[in-house]
Amino acid sequence: MSDRETLPGATAPEAPGGAPALPEEALKIASGYAFAGPALDLGALLWDGVCLPDAQVRIPLPMLNRHGLVAGATGTGKTKTLQLIAEQLSAQGVPVFLADVKGDVSGISAPGVAGDKVRSRAAEVHQRWTATGFPAEFYALGGIGHGIPVRATVTSFGPVLLSKVLGLNRTQEQSLGLVFHYADRKGLELLDLKDLAAVVAFLTSDEGKAELKTLGGLSPATAGVILRSLTAFEAQGMGDFFGEPEFDTAEFLRTAEDGRGVVSVLELSAVQNEPRLFSTFLMWLLADLFHDLPEVGDADKPKLVFFFDEAHLLFDDASKAFLESITRTVRLIRSKGVGVFFVTQTPKDVPADVLAQLGNRLQHALRAFTPDDQKALTATVRTFPDSAYDLEELLTGLGTGEAVVTVLSEKGAPTPVAATRLRAPESLMGPVEPAVLERAVTGSPLFERYAQAVDRESAYEKLQRRPEPGQPEQPERPEPESRREKRPREERSVVEQVVGSGMFKSLARSIGTQIGREITRSLFGTARRRR
Secondary structure, eight states, X not given: OOSSEEOTTOSOOOOOTTOOOOOHHHHHHHHTTOOSSOEEEEEEXXXXXXXXXXXXXXXEGGGGGGOEEEEOOTTSSHHHHHHHHHHHHHHTTOOEEEEESSSOOGGGGSBOOOOHHHHHHHHHHTOOOEEOOOOEEEEEETTOSSSEEEOBOHHHHHHHHHHHHHTOOHHHHHHHHHHHHHHHHTTOOOOSHHHHHHHHHHHHXXXXXXXXXXXXXXXXXXXXXXHHHHHHHHHTTGGGGBSBSOOOGGGGGOBOTTSOBOEEEEXXXXXXXXXXXXXXXXXXXXXXXXXXXXXXXXXSSOSEEEEEOSTHHHHTTOOHHHHHHHHHHXXXXXXXXXXXXXXXXXXXXXXXXXXXXXXXXXXXXXXXXXXXXXXXXHHHHHTSOOOXXXXXXXXXXXXXXXXXXXXXXXXXXBOOOEEEEEOOOSBOSSOOOHHHHHHHHHTSTXXXXXXXXXXXXXXXXXHHTOOOXXXXXXXXXXXXXXXXXXXHHHOOOHHHHTTTSHHHHHHHHHOOSHHHHHHGGGTTOOOOOXX
């Protein structure tokens, strides 16, 4: 099959003049999806168990930055739905970020195969199906797995996100923030885990006790807990995720030479046993974009659509402050042209304050085998607008590749709830061969930029050459020009040091101006980056 092959007979036929009219309720629903501007085609309306291909369900392109939720039980087709949306976004020139937890999304780069199921689905929904591969880059956290390595410096990651990864409580999180503040004040660059461990070890040593006292709220016992957590974390091989060269999230905003958006696929299958790590790393990527992108308001199309898979992992055991930071990030990043779609099993996996900001909903089938399942089903139904469907019955009866949809119209109002038989993705539904993936990774112009880890002088080395007690200090060497150029990217302002205070939280809630949005850029304690 060629790179682009259209199925014979898959073209939507002309509706004959004597075609039966849509049922009245179905017609009302269909009219809610008759958009005048550019839109993504999701599929055909289902009504009374019948697929109505003349009633197409769509989502307006400008509304993709109003965020969304793709939910459903395992095996109901969520991954294929992401693939379908990502393909059409790419075709419209919108870059896409996909987290590939199961390792089966790499096929988006290769043309699909026209099997019997694809032919049948295309005919049912009147889809002109064309086998198409899309421009893609493949990444891997710390280079573990098949992909261009994605790393963050410890300074950039910040104390709030790092505390989530380490499983620290709120008191320990605040204490870690003081360690970051101390390192910044003393010019001790925290690039990798050994830098942070060296600073904490110094503060807990006999030589560093005096320095520890200057930090006030950091007790020796808490510092010891942090150090033990860091040591155990690094012993598990997690050190590869932190260091330089740090990944520049602007790489996610690229388009290909033919104008299509590049689909950035982050492979997580190699680290799927570390859910707290990869979910928090995804939040760092999103927070980094939030910090750096300019305000664009309501654009004709998004700058990027970010799919956050296994979203429940981000919210599990999260502190109140962490959840507040996520909520603000999601609310404010829309004005920077970034749409975020959370992917999980049920809407109840997402906190109410975040769920309220997700304007586009695609809900696949839910199971109701246990009392807990029934509660989740009932709670899901309550999150939808009033509907002409019996949603409890509908949601348990949907087939694979079918979903209940409601999106925001071009005017920003919710569309009618529509049971939808979704279109088939045009790219390969499954992973590409490992050799093909490896060639794509090593052949990327980004591979040379990020493949080799760099360990330049930072906190660890500076503390290693610190003189023994009673010995005179060595004169400080002049700072290399390259580091002076680097420092503005890593330094954190005084404002950023106080974002965790109660007074700041109270202030941030009341500020709705541009100044307020600038301040809240560092709610996670992540460092600013200069483009």
